[in-house]
Amino acid sequence: MIDLHTHSTASDGTCTPxxxxxxxxxxxxxxxxxxxxxxxxxxxxxxxxAKELGIEFIPGIEISIEWPSGEFHLLGLGLKKPGxxxxxxxxxxxxxxxxxxxxIIQKLQEQNIDISYEELVEKSGTKTIGRPHFAKLLMExxxxxxxxxxFNLFLAxxxxxxxxxxxxxxxxxxxxxxxxxxxxxxxxPMSMYVSWGKMEETMLEVRNSGVExxxxxxxxxxxxxxxxxxxLAEKLGMLSTAGSDFHGEKVRADRKIGYSSGGYKIEDxxxxxQLKPALEKAHSGTDHTFSAG
Numbered sequence: 001m002i003d004l005h006t007h008s009t010a011s012d013g014t015c016t017p018x019x020x021x022x023x024x025x026x027x028x029x030x031x032x033x034x035x036x037x038x039x040x041x042x043x044x045x046x047x048x049x050a051k052e053l054g055i056e057f058i059p060g061i062e063i064s065i066e067w068p069s070g071e072f073h074l075l076g077l078g079l080k081k082p083g084x085x086x087x088x089x090x091x092x093x094x095x096x097x098x099x100x101x102x103x104i105i106q107k108l109q110e111q112n113i114d115i116s117y118e119e120l121v122e123k124s125g126t127k128t129i130g131r132p133h134f135a136k137l138l139m140e141x142x143x144x145x146x147x148x149x150x151f152n153l154f155l156a157x158x159x160x161x162x163x164x165x166x167x168x169x170x171x172x173x174x175x176x177x178x179x180x181x182x183x184x185x186x187x188x189p190m191s192m193y194v195s196w197g198k199m200e201e202t203m204l205e206v207r208n209s210g211v212e213x214x215x216x217x218x219x220x221x222x223x224x225x226x227x228x229x230x231x232l233a234e235k236l237g238m239l240s241t242a243g244s245d246f247h248g249e250k251v252r253a254d255r256k257i258g259y260s261s262g263g264y265k266i267e268d269x270x271x272x273x274q275l276k277p278a279l280e281k282a283h284s285g286t287d288h289t290f291s292a293g
Contacts, residue, residue: 001258002031002271004058004077005187005215005243009125010034010042011062012132014248017042021049021057029258031271033058033243035075035187038093039128040082043290058275059290061086061177062187064093066167070193072186074173075215077241078279080181081291089168089176094127096166101129107161108134108154113143131155132251147251174210183278185213185241189229190221196228203236212278213239217270219254220245223262239278242270 007013008020015023017034024032032055034046043059050057059079065072076086105117115137123140124133135150144150154161168176177184186206194202203214216229217240226242233240244266246257260266279288 001027001029001265002242002268003029003244003246003258003266004031004033004060004241004270004275005035005062005075005218006032006246006257007036007062007248008034008042008046010039011036011126011128012130012247014251017046018049020246021046021053021055024257025053025055027257029055030268031056031058031276033060033075033077035060035062035077035243037062037128037130038064038097039090040079040086040290041127043079044292047290056271056288058271058279058288060182063089063173063177064165064167065170065173067170067192071191072167072170073188073191074170074177074211075185075187075241076173076177076180076182077185077213077275078182078282078288079177079290080283080288083176083179085172085176086180089173093166093168097129100163100165101134103163104131104134104155104161107163111154111160113138113141115141132247170206170209170211178210181283183213183239183275183282184211185215185239185275186211187215187243188218188220188245189214190218190225200232200235203232203238207236207238211238213241213275215243216240217242217260217264217266218245219252219256219260219263221261223264226261239274240270241275242266 008017061076063074135147174184217226230240
């Protein structure tokens with residue numbers, strides 16, 4: 001099995017980068033990508049552990065993109081060295097995230113919940129703080145009993161403490177990934193909330209913006225939908241990838257490392273026949289080792 005979409009404590013996962021790789025080894029994963037939200041802080045640690053355990057490692061990132069409907073996330077897979085544009089994108093999104101988090105804090109306080117930004121930062125243990133960290137803190141405070149309640153009551157769109165998220169411009173994000181040696185792949189395309197009638201037209205626009213692949217298989221969709229996305233990628237001359245979007249054993253029951261749409265194991269072919277050859281071409285035959293500077 002392989003997995004081309006996972007998260008660690010560098011963003012909103014529950015495993016440290018090295019714990020994630022050790023866990024992947026236990027589950028017989030042969031190749032894995034670490035794609036934390038809007039940062040690359042965990043890559044070197046994960047890469048070192050993967051080398052130790054003999055797992056092929058794909059350095060990555062998942063960038064939040066500004067998009068008119070739904071949610072658009074862009075994976076950067078096979079990063080070699082962070083370029084100036086990627087570092088600028090990370091810094092921009094970190095600033096936007098901090099601003100959003102402070103607004104959420106204010107809204108929670110207006111709900112008579114005793115919570116502070118300083119407390120959130122201290123408890124989260126990461127520079128990339130998101131709503132899951134709010135949920136965890138609210139649970140620790142006894143405001144809720146399960147993390148999902150935080151979203152149902154306060155944090156989901158339409159709830160009293162929701163604040164819109166600002167993303168990076170798509171073309172800028174694509175340039176940032178390519179400058180850093182990676183391949184831009186759209187994560188979970190169905191999250192855009194685009195109908196099948198408009199999907200090809202939309203994905204053509206995405207491809208023409210420089211995106212080279214799409215994540216056809218994701219646990220949030222049915223296997224039949226994933227196959228349709230694979231067929232669309234082939235028609236448009238794009239790569240197909242597959243991932244679990246794993247955040248940790250206790251985060252989402254449907255997101256198990258090495259498994260994707262329909263609960264099926266992720267086939268090696270998405271690495272060996274799709275992404276790996278493209279990275280070898282992009283990296284001119286060199287390996288996929290990531291360098292911080």
